[in-house]
Amino acid sequence: MGLDLPRLSVHEDSSGVRFLTDEALTNACGVTIGFTERGGGLSGAPYASLNLGRFAGEGEQAAVKNMRHLMKVAGAEGMMLINPDQVHGTDLFEIRASASVAQNFSSASSDLEAGTEDTLLTPEADAVLVNAPDIFALLGFADCVPLIFVAPTGAFVVAHSGWRGTYGHIAPKALTALARVAAQAEGSAPESVVSQCNVYIGPYIHKECFQVGSDVYQLFADEFGSEVLWGEDHVDLGAAIRKDLLDAGADEARVVDVGLCTVCHADRFYSYRAEGGVCGRHGAFAFRK
Ligand SMILES: [Zn+2]
Numbered sequence: 152m153g154l155d156l157p158r159l160s161v162h163e164d165s166s167g168v169r170f171l172t173d174e175a176l177t178n179a180c181g182v183t184i185g186f187t188e189r190g191g192g193l194s195g196a197p198y199a200s201l202n203l204g205r206f207a208g209e210g211e212q213a214a215v216k217n218m219r220h221l222m223k224v225a226g227a228e229g230m231m232l233i234n235p236d237q238v239h240g241t242d243l244f245e246i247r248a249s250a251s252v253a254q255n256f257s258s259a260s261s262d263l264e265a266g267t268e269d270t271l272l273t274p275e276a277d278a279v280l281v282n283a284p285d286i287f288a289l290l291g292f293a294d295c296v297p298l299i300f301v302a303p304t305g306a307f308v309v310a311h312s313g314w315r316g317t318y319g320h321i322a323p324k325a326l327t328a329l330a331r332v333a334a335q336a337e338g339s340a341p342e343s344v345v346s347q348c349n350v351y352i353g354p355y356i357h358k359e360c361f362q363v364g365s366d367v368y369q370l371f372a373d374e375f376g377s378e379v380l381w382g383e384d385h386v387d388l389g390a391a392i393r394k395d396l397l398d399a400g401a402d403e404a405r406v407v408d409v410g411l412c413t414v415c416h417a418d419r420f421y422s423y424r425a426e427g428g429v430c431g432r433h434g435a436f437a438f439r440k
Contacts, residue, residue: 154176155175168190181305192220204421349405349407359415
């Protein structure tokens with residue numbers, strides 16, 4: 152059975168935690184996704200308040216407390232938490248069996264201990280592929296592009312695409328890997344699954360606010376063409392990602408963008424640029440029950 156076309160709406164609970172989610176998706180395949188906002192957390196200024204960045208400067212403990220709070224609010228209390236150390240690369244970390252075995256595509260595979268309530272897994276990666284229930288995948292952002300991919304089988308990827316990851320094509324890499332895993336489960340061809348996956352693009356620094364040096368501008372001009380450039384020295388990360396995804400076979404109707412710039416909406420999201428480099432991180436998350 153196919154997924155409904157992606158559609159985002161704001162979920163807010165009484166604690167003040169807000170995230171953009173797709174309710175029809177949860178009903179269709181059991182996967183809950185979210186792009187979090189700043190409110191409802193435990194942190195004070197300048198990290199106020201739902202800071203989800205373990206390395207944002209506030210300390211790991213504070214961020215992990217906020218993560219557990221978010222999990223509770225989102226209905227994922229007690230699940231294994233996977234929150235990678237993001238390195239602006241394009242490596243994808245994969246978890247298949249529920250809290251038992253993980254395999255890293257790019258380096259040695261690693262065995263995990265059976266999941267416990269407080270398990271926190273922190274592989275070095277900028278994308279996490281999960282094909283198991285009861286695992287909460289969370290990545291943090293402050294201007295970079297958050298991406299969530301969901302297959303009809305309930306497998307999903309959460310990815311971090313800054314300019315380096317975008318330039319390195321992490322988006323199509325994640326989509327292709329997801330389609331391969333989903334196709335395996337269905338016994339179908341990966342090429343046919345790519346166009347059935349939903350793709351969610353979260354809040355990020357939009358082209359009007361993303362001024363770059365001439366070196367980065369030129370890299371994007373050479374790699375993606377003039378359609379991802381804006382003015383003399385701005386780059387459109389969203390356009391580059393969208394172009395990449397369509398080239399990889401994604402269905403345009405299944406790619407949805409929340410349409411919010413982090414710099415212009417620093418009241419709702421964290422922005423490294425708008426806040427002078429001292430700020431928390433909002434999150435992109437997904438889990439399946
Ligand atoms: Zn802006």
